[in-house]
Amino acid sequence: MSEAIATKSDQAVDDHGHDAGHGTTTGISNNKLMMWAFLGSECLLFGALISTYLLYKERFNGFAEGLAPFAEDGRNIGPRFGGSDGEGVFDIPFTSISSFVLLASSLTMVLALSSIRRGEYRNFRIWTLTTAALGSVFIAGQIYEFTEFVEKGLGYSTNIFGSAFFTLTGFHGVHVTIGIVMLLATYIMHKQGRLNQDKAETVEIVGLYWHFVDVVWILIFTVVYLFPQ
Amino acid sequence: MAITEDRPLALEAGTVNKVAERPLGALTRPQSDVGWASWFTTVDHKKIGIMYGVGSLFFFLFGGVEALLIRIQLAAPDGQFLSESLYNQVFTMHGVTMIFLVIMPMAAAFANYLLPLQVGARDVAFPRLNAFSFWCWLAGAIFLNTSWFLGGAPDGGWFAYAPNTSVTFAPGNGMDFYAIGLQIAGIASLVSAINLIVTVLNMRAPGMTLLKMPIFTWMMLVVQFLLLFAVPVITIALFLLTFDRSFDANFFNVEQGGSPLLWQHLFWIFGHPEVYILILPAFGIISEVIPTFSRKPIFGYPFMVGSGIAIGFMGWGVWAHHMFVSGLGPISVAAFSMSTMFIAVPTGVKILNWLATMWGGRLLFNTPMLFATGVIAMFTIGGLSGVTHAVAPSDTQQTDTYYIVAHFHYVIFGGALLGMFAGFYFWWPKVFGHKLNEKWGKINFWLMLIGFNMTFGPMHVLGLQGMARRHHSYASEDGFGFWNGIVSAGAFVIALGTLAFLINIWISARSAKKNPVEVGPDPWDARSLEWSTASPTPVHNFDVDPVVEFQDDWWHRKWGKNEDGKIVRKAYPEDIAQDGSATDVHLPSPSYWPLVLSLSLPVIGYAVIFTFWLLIPAGALFLAGFLGWALEPADDPEAAHGHDDHGPNDADASADAEAEGASHV
Amino acid sequence: MTDTAVDAAVDAHDDDHHPSDLFYVKIAGILALFTALEVGTYFIEDSVDPWFLYLSLSVLMIIKFAMVAAYFMHLKYDTPWFRYLFIAGLVLAMGVYAIFLFAYDVFGLG
Numbered sequence A: 001m002s003e004a005i006a007t008k009s010d011q012a013v014d015d016h017g018h019d020a021g022h023g024t025t026t027g028i029s030n031n032k033l034m035m036w037a038f039l040g041s042e043c044l045l046f047g048a049l050i051s052t053y054l055l056y057k058e059r060f061n062g063f064a065e066g067l068a069p070f071a072e073d074g075r076n077i078g079p080r081f082g083g084s085d086g087e088g089v090f091d092i093p094f095t096s097i098s099s100f101v102l103l104a105s106s107l108t109m110v111l112a113l114s115s116i117r118r119g120e121y122r123n124f125r126i127w128t129l130t131t132a133a134l135g136s137v138f139i140a141g142q143i144y145e146f147t148e149f150v151e152k153g154l155g156y157s158t159n160i161f162g163s164a165f166f167t168l169t170g171f172h173g174v175h176v177t178i179g180i181v182m183l184l185a186t187y188i189m190h191k192q193g194r195l196n197q198d199k200a201e202t203v204e205i206v207g208l209y210w211h212f213v214d215v216v217w218i219l220i221f222t223v224v225y226l227f228p229q
Numbered sequence B: 001m002a003i004t005e006d007r008p009l010a011l012e013a014g015t016v017n018k019v020a021e022r023p024l025g026a027l028t029r030p031q032s033d034v035g036w037a038s039w040f041t042t043v044d045h046k047k048i049g050i051m052y053g054v055g056s057l058f059f060f061l062f063g064g065v066e067a068l069l070i071r072i073q074l075a076a077p078d079g080q081f082l083s084e085s086l087y088n089q090v091f092t093m094h095g096v097t098m099i100f101l102v103i104m105p106m107a108a109a110f111a112n113y114l115l116p117l118q119v120g121a122r123d124v125a126f127p128r129l130n131a132f133s134f135w136c137w138l139a140g141a142i143f144l145n146t147s148w149f150l151g152g153a154p155d156g157g158w159f160a161y162a163p164n165t166s167v168t169f170a171p172g173n174g175m176d177f178y179a180i181g182l183q184i185a186g187i188a189s190l191v192s193a194i195n196l197i198v199t200v201l202n203m204r205a206p207g208m209t210l211l212k213m214p215i216f217t218w219m220m221l222v223v224q225f226l227l228l229f230a231v232p233v234i235t236i237a238l239f240l241l242t243f244d245r246s247f248d249a250n251f252f253n254v255e256q257g258g259s260p261l262l263w264q265h266l267f268w269i270f271g272h273p274e275v276y277i278l279i280l281p282a283f284g285i286i287s288e289v290i291p292t293f294s295r296k297p298i299f300g301y302p303f304m305v306g307s308g309i310a311i312g313f314m315g316w317g318v319w320a321h322h323m324f325v326s327g328l329g330p331i332s333v334a335a336f337s338m339s340t341m342f343i344a345v346p347t348g349v350k351i352l353n354w355l356a357t358m359w360g361g362r363l364l365f366n367t368p369m370l371f372a373t374g375v376i377a378m379f380t381i382g383g384l385s386g387v388t389h390a391v392a393p394s395d396t397q398q399t400d401t402y403y404i405v406a407h408f409h410y411v412i413f414g415g416a417l418l419g420m421f422a423g424f425y426f427w428w429p430k431v432f433g434h435k436l437n438e439k440w441g442k443i444n445f446w447l448m449l450i451g452f453n454m455t456f457g458p459m460h461v462l463g464l465q466g467m468a469r470r471h472h473s474y475a476s477e478d479g480f481g482f483w484n485g486i487v488s489a490g491a492f493v494i495a496l497g498t499l500a501f502l503i504n505i506w507i508s509a510r511s512a513k514k515n516p517v518e519v520g521p522d523p524w525d526a527r528s529l530e531w532s533t534a535s536p537t538p539v540h541n542f543d544v545d546p547v548v549e550f551q552d553d554w555w556h557r558k559w560g561k562n563e564d565g566k567i568v569r570k571a572y573p574e575d576i577a578q579d580g581s582a583t584d585v586h587l588p589s590p591s592y593w594p595l596v597l598s599l600s601l602p603v604i605g606y607a608v609i610f611t612f613w614l615l616i617p618a619g620a621l622f623l624a625g626f627l628g629w630a631l632e633p634a635d636d637p638e639a640a641h642g643h644d645d646h647g648p649n650d651a652d653a654s655a656d657a658e659a660e661g662a663s664h665v
Numbered sequence C: 001m002t003d004t005a006v007d008a009a010v011d012a013h014d015d016d017h018h019p020s021d022l023f024y025v026k027i028a029g030i031l032a033l034f035t036a037l038e039v040g041t042y043f044i045e046d047s048v049d050p051w052f053l054y055l056s057l058s059v060l061m062i063i064k065f066a067m068v069a070a071y072f073m074h075l076k077y078d079t080p081w082f083r084y085l086f087i088a089g090l091v092l093a094m095g096v097y098a099i100f101l102f103a104y105d106v107f108g109l110g
């Protein structure tokens, strides 16, 4: 078993000659391994939030239907029902645009990485800033969406749906924000001359985090926004 | 980046660590690695391990005093020693302290000190993150205990069931301290888990394949994976609790349709793997001790490794056995009942393997071995009473009685804690250069073992008689008086045992100072790599990178077979061990920033509890720590280790050139 | 895009197994297309069986997830260790939380 692992990792060294994995037992760079371990851990984090959301949306639907007094005090506002117009809070076309924006930022992120790998620093700077900008647009959209929801009557403590929804999407938003900070830090370090072609791995690691945040949004967009009722 | 350390901190042997080309004036790194102040800036895994050990022992005394207070209160019927409210705080903090501030950091002490040594590395993969983990844990621990002075400690029990923890039922600040304090400690665990996983996977000595690693390393690796995946679950649970209490969320608000069971699920999805996080380190320790003192290799090495992995894996599928009385429904109860019974199998495999290792061995009952055999016996009792909980109808009778209290103390005290004591006695000479006194060690062991059984044995009886846990007092007509008296007396015998341990530390250190005896690198004729270097371990661990051929490689260098197939000594440890005299090994420089960064976390906690104005100093500390960390030069050119920056192995030019390419700082 | 097209795009690049920029653009195009399909279901949701929507949306979601992980995050080309780590977290999360939701009877199965 271990022997097989050793041979495969030798290949990994050959595949990624520029990785900082020289001298490690597996031939994998410590930093990249750290990031992947962290992302594995994040699966359990977002899993807990998503399943809490699913559970509470389900309970909320049952609760809102079943209890009349609950409906009367204006707390029966949900994703697709209640509120001033009876339509609920979600604005699917708007959130779809946000989703496309975040998806596009994943593309610009890989382009930033392949630019710095090739030593095309000007392109690298453009793509890095574009990625950060797209991320910021996404966050701005989320802030707008949250204020809209609050105006329609769904606050953080209005009902269990509100608590679960804002917590899940808020956690994701914080992750995106941290990603933007990481991207800007990468940019500044590059500007200072401390991050160049030979350190492309740092960009790759930031990218892994960024794409992970994107895949989490792929899940959230479908499960939270698009699933019917 | 701040988070990734992009210098070759790892110090794989043979790497030349070039000094920074542009040190940033104000941000030079601290240089000294001696003196009291160096402990605050150290990134040495050994010093961090020792600090974890000291910290956990300190909190062990703390949690022990809490236990004694409980036992004074319950020693006789109608106890009035503690008020109801104080009693709630004391038993809650006893549990929280012993689990999160004693057993877990004590395991971290062993892991930090030993994992790099056992895999033949010079440090962990990310030394500064390692320091951060320790300070973060300590910050969380102190934060949690400041609640005593800031409006009352947590009082909702260590598993803090909703909705008892809501503002309505727990109006003080205690549960806020619980949620945020454990959150901070959780960050420490997660960071350290990632660090140690990378260390074990990536920094093994040449030839040390996964299946040649010592069992202790294996068990700690499994533990780190459990932490990696379990910590985020409790992170979310604690966040939900904080949001409910501080920001009016509705997660556990029954009136709004929130579900208290959500807390129970999330807590125990974390909580059962946590049980293995507590016990597997002790399993690892005694798997090193028993072969050494049986003069035999561990019986069934692959089964030991495999059963450890199996326990780690199956531990994820049994959590609802803590919730049999919560109305899960028959399908869930039946399924979790089954899975809980199955998990006894790999545990049984381990016990059989330890016994088979001892079978036919030339047993030496030194103190470490006494504690290790104590673990086997006591843990077996705890495991068997655990099986009775897998049977749901029986569990329903026992839930929230002293029978449960007895069970988990047999596992956590009789298993985990006694195992750690075996580890203290076993590795003490490696860490401090002198053995602990044998006579006092035996006094320590027997007092603890007898006191332990006096304390927790009768609790089985009390529980079966129907005495509920967490009740402030009981009436004399309940008939619980006699056994409670015995239990309380036993608790004080345990306290005497602990005192014997402290006395032992003191007199052993004193006699070693007065009349130094060379313990040598390998006083027990042991088997793994940490014994192949000097005692106490030199700051650079190994003069020369060990090259590994066998499982138990160090033992194979001392012993071999002669022509008749008899095992004979090939060499004496003193002759083949490294003497630690190398002076030209470059090590990572100390750093202030892990401490600064970790200090920001409790301030954020106070901000959430008391006033958001505190976010200003918290933010300042965080930024200072974060920027300092990111900007500090990877290594100070003037650093104290300023020998010639070459590891002993890298004299050849090609290694130099390659490392140069990899270390533009 | 078919498997062969993907392979060809990979082969077209240097021996480092870093796909070309064009390849990434193509992947992003597919992802955008799938997202558009997903959004499209919103406009027909009243006229189809909700279980059909759950199913098709889930399939699209899983494909998108896998594509980002495999190509943008390089899991397809990188050392298997990363795959094991990530899949371990993913499978564990799905298993544990599915059981948890099942215990709550969220899926309405019994």
Ligand SMILES: [Cu+2]
Pocket (backbone or CB within 6 Å): B271, B272, B275, B318, B319, B321, B322
């Ligand atoms: Cu359990």
